[in-house]
Amino acid sequence: MSSTSTSNLYESQSTTKPPFFNGDNYPYWKNHMRFFIKSTDYMVWDVVEEGPYIPTKRTDEGRLVPKVKSEMTEEDRRKMQVNNKALHIIFCALGPDIYSKVSSIESTKEVWDTLETTYEGTSDVKEMKIGLLNLSYGNFKMDPDESVSKMFDRFSIIVNGLKGFSEVIPEDKIIRKLLYSLLESWDGKRTTIIEANNLKTLKLDELVGSLLTHEIMKQGR
Known part of the structure; x- marks a missing residue:
């Protein structure tokens, strides 16, 4: 069969590398990227949807405030690391021009939302x-x-x-x-x-x- 027959409709994807995005057909890329992230680690997808984990503590007055670095537990650090893992996966999927638009953003959710607004619209x-x-x-x-x-x-x-x-x-x-x-x-x-x-x-x-x-x-x- 001709190589053009079904390659466009059901293009194969690597199971180890995130689908590459160069600015074209964002909705199609987003769909593949969502399933790629979920298959890698579902906790990573939670970070993309809900935002990064921020360690907090309760003050004597009962208010929740962010912990300082010295107060963080190993569990806090492990959960915070998930955001970095999510950022790494998404950044590895972006071409240089697109990466430069979001590289300064430290929240994976903000990166995802920015790409969605930029390439998919309201x-x-x-x-x-x-x-x-x-x-x-x-x-x-x-x-x-x-x-x-x-x-x-x-x-x-x-x-x-x-x-x-x-x-x-x-x-x-x-x-x-x-x-x-x-x-x-x-x-x-x-x-x-x-x-x-x-x-x-x-x-x-x-x-x-x-x-x-x-x-x-x-x-x-």
Whole structure:
């Protein structure tokens, strides 16, 4: 199968290195980064969501105040170290230009929130982007004279964009959408695929491979 077939939609990620972010497709990166951090250490993700642990003590008047360094216990230091671990993971995932924008921030939550505001926008902007992506998905059709690979690349951008906003489309629905987005000249092949397969269990790789093979055969006639 062509290397362009499914690499964009389900691009493999390293299990030991955080997904790299260079400023493009932030929602998609955020989604992968969230799961990467959780798989590394769930306490690290708590720090990203809730902010760093700050050791406190209660005064004689009953007020909670931060501890000075000499008052901190080993448990305090261990919990504080989690923030540094979270910062390290996120910083290792950022390109130089992006790193320079947040490198002076010492709270992982502030770094995460800053990236989110900078590259994803406010909640209204996010809703607008999701709406546009859903519209593009609903109206998606294969263009005249478009190859399978180019059609799939366009489709991948839309699906990846929705996935980045946590709107994950089940694979069987993706397969149905692709099949019914084909041109009328593909009617025979579409019917053959539907009759020969259970679309709920058919894999995306298998579908794209079948379409690519048929395309090559058509070109050879």
